[in-house]
Amino acid sequence: MLGYLARRLLYVIPTLLAISVVVFLIINLPPGDFATSLVAYRRQQGIAVGPEEVEQIRAAYGLDEPIYVQYWYWISDLLFRFDLGVSFEFNRPVADMISERLPATLLLAAAALLFTWFFAFPIGIYAAVRQYSIGDYLATTIGFLGLATPNFLLALILMYLAYRWFEYVPAGICSPDWCDASWNLGKLLDALGHLWLPVVVLGTAGMAGLIRILRANLLDELRKPYVVAARARGVPERRLLVKYPLRVAMNPFISTVGWVLPGLFAGDIIVGQLLGLPTIGPLLLGALRQQDMYLAGSLIMVISVLTVIGTLISDLLLAWTDPRVRLGHGGSS
């Protein structure tokens, strides 16, 4: 187990470094840099900007250095001083902006993940155990619909329904009346009234896939001879299901945590933008549009680190629960 842990940890470091290089390159792909967009913005405001002033801005932000030097500045600050740089646009440390928004993002992601599991688990089991029943067809249909519906469409439809039936638009995380209030029961209820929508939208996206995988895996397991043998020995159906096949079929729940996280972040960009949530997604979108490279790069880095750590944790959990993975006899990892 320790050897496995060490191997996995060793993989993480080069992965993150490679991601950081890719991220930095992509951020620098657009023609022009932040100085050009800043100048364009100022000209739009009617402020004249001369060429020497542009050079000053470049020098001030270190944009006149070669790209690998800029990368070195960024990554060395990040590694040695945990300094994520300064957002050009907001003129604030990126770390502060992220720490403002990270708790809400993580809370949302966790809630969405729990929502996904809470529904996918029983539905998947039911669909497998009662194969070809009405419930199975219903679950399959819902699963397909979930797969086919874009996040933003689902969010729009739910918003519209909430508006029609309950006469309020669940945008943001709090209503105007409650936003400035300190935390109490009323504010909590108000927040719940707003958060259900992003949780449902984000959760549904991952749920469809999980139901399909669980159903397929469980069906495979239920056909295996050991199930027949156990049944022949008179093990009660329920115990038979829970004790063996379910434990094996559960693997995707654990192993997909790592894959679900990027999906949740991707969904957060869309849903957060639509609903105006104070999460990381909309911030990233704005930063990319403005070519605010340190902000965008650091945000993608943070998301990547969280994703890689999530994958690592899920791999370790999998190794812990499934000896086949730990001992390297194949199995899904």
Next chain:
Amino acid sequence: MTVQTTDPLPGGGGPAEPGDAAADGTADDGPGRPARNGARRASASQARLVWWSFRRHKLAMAGAVVTVFFLLVVIFAEFLAPFSTSKLDSDYTYAPPQVPKFSFSEGLYVEGYAWEQDEDLRIHYTPDPEQKISLEFFVRGEEYELFGLIPMDRHLLGPSDPDAMVYLLGSDRVGRDQLSRLIHATRISLSVGLVGVVLAFALGVVLGGISGYFGGRTDTVIQRFIEFVMAVPTLPLWLGMTAAIPVEIGPVRRYFLISLILSLLAWTTLAREVRGRFLMLRQEDFVTSAWLDGASRKGVMFRHMLPSFTSHLIAALTLSIPGVILAETALSWLGLGMRPPVVSLGVLMNDATSVRVIDQAPWLLLPGLVVVVVVLALNFVGDGLRDAADPYRT
């Protein structure tokens, strides 16, 4: 979707000798019948066997019909759409859909609008039975070039008066016809999916093939690389890449760049599929014999191994188109994919981003419905193909 197991095959499977069943004469031996004539089945080509097996899959057949319908829309978009994407009448903003009616005196017609403004400056339209705008099939309208070659001005259905506007599916914010825009957007979004998947296919087959055929260290390196690509949160990265495309680049190049970026999403799964198949086939006797026959490495891979799993590849390809379409829609919706004046389904959805607008013009959600239907249909077809891909399996 589950496999409907086919009836047992005569002999041990494998392509049977043709000829002996030619004079058999059992016409129309439909796939629904459990007892199919063995000789006829044994003489059928693989494509025919796949087709028989596919036909049993009802959802997949339904999906195929829908897919063919949308392909026709893609091909004949200009002809099917009553107008171009930019024709507008600014008097009718957010006008509701008009229902075509028929009377023997008037022929096919729609009723015009009567409108009034409420205190919120919101315009309410009601059908006005007094105004009748007559419709015609194969009517002369705006000129276009079919396939970019044949100059034409006929449209499937449109107003008899070429200057009139008809809103069969309602109008948008500036009074453009939603139906026409929807048809043209479907063409862009679906073809981006196809082009993107073709690019992904090239990348996936080459890298997956190398990985699966050579194995060993090459395989490890490529697999690590694929795992790396899959571990990266993709949407932020595409956003970064599409944000990097200059705005002034022109619609055609933008279209191909977006397809290229989207193909980066699909190739990893395809490469894995190809690799898995190559690994499986490497053990087969026919590969060894081709090898011993002195066929070159490239020849063995692409002449002998690849054709034996083309059907699996087609299934995998079909299943990866929906992902690309969904991604394009999301990107365009965020304003980083296609940009107006090019319309894609995502660009159209961009018009409907607030509850107020949806409340006033729910038909602006139709592009989303088209996405759902197309994605569902392609998924069903892909599932059916995957189940039918190996007709020799018992």
